[in-house]
Amino acid sequence: MLDRILLSRFRNHRDTAVEGTAQFNLLVGENGAGKTNVLEAISLLAPGRGLRRAALADMPGQAFDGGFAVSAALAVPGGEPVRLGTGVLPERPSRRLVQINGAEAPAVRLAEWFSIGWLTPAMDRLFMDSAGGRRRFLDRLVLAVRPDHAAQASRLENAVRERNRLLSDVRPPDPHWLDAIELQIAESGAAVAGARADLILRLDAALAALPDSPFARPSLAYRPGGPVQADALAVALHDGRPRDRAAQRTLTGPHRDELDVTMAGKNQPAAECSTGEQKAMLIAITLAHSQLLEGGGEDRPRLLLLDEVAAHLDPVRREALFDRLRAGSAQIWLTGTETTPFEAILSEASVWEVSSGSVRRL
């Protein structure tokens, strides 16, 4: 469980403390008050760019002096709380700093302590937008079961970027340097592809086993962007050099993977389903993933950030969502403009009112 969350000079929060958290945590306030900013701050305590995928330069509060800091205490079973922090210093605004228990650490190490998932209004288009968003979504699901996935995925991304740079250079690339880069892509790529394929298989089985649910049930399939075995991927990269040089980018590999989602029963691609059906499928995936984690002996604490999710569900689906979440062990963060949709959990939730970048416990 995350507690004592401090936001300093983060977006419209000058100095915000969120303390006394529970399993259900509710942030209420009018539009633009700063609720999502709190969730975004929490999401930055995990590897990656957070739930808005914003640039670091957008995060320091415009009204303040530059730089920002976010920190929180994470309760861990049988030990002292772990202090996690991130931010940027005013004098080095482009460098993200991460601290774990006061010591500087690479961001990927945050994944060792807890896992996090989120659903935000921006994800309403997840099935319709480009494949990159679905890969990132998938990678967050994988990260919850494999803390080393962030490091592998970032190794892959860097190696692909370097190969693309070599291929688009006007000078012919040094073949030995290409060999070395392709070896890195093959090794990290096979690890990334294997982890994604494995998770999708397990998640699809968990979805099929979900007890009667009012949420549309998706079925998931992995469509690899290239050979999934390291040796075969290395050969494909080597053989594809002339083609990739002409295209000035790497056309095969897990950086081109797809997560195919169809609505079970209807056999309809998710992108062609109604907005409500798409949202329901995202919720079903989130719930099945939570169930997978509960059953898989995963003991890292889990957080789920649900931005403006509950208010958009009808009462039956909302109750079903709360029931499922209550049965799990994840700490849940919800936002809304009023408390009415949250009646069913109010007595057990910690509730904060957010207003113009400040937070008051109700």
Ligand SMILES: Nc1ncnc2c1ncn2[C@@H]1O[C@H](COP(=O)(O)OP(=O)(O)OP(=O)(O)O)[C@@H](O)[C@H]1O
């Ligand atoms: N870097 C920044 N500095 C200062 N204010 C910022 C910064 N970035 C965003 N904001 C402000 O934060 C507010 C948006 O906050 P947030 O998205 O958390 O609102 P919200 O409470 O979730 O609203 P809604 O209910 O509309 O989703 C806006 O007023 C915006 O101008």
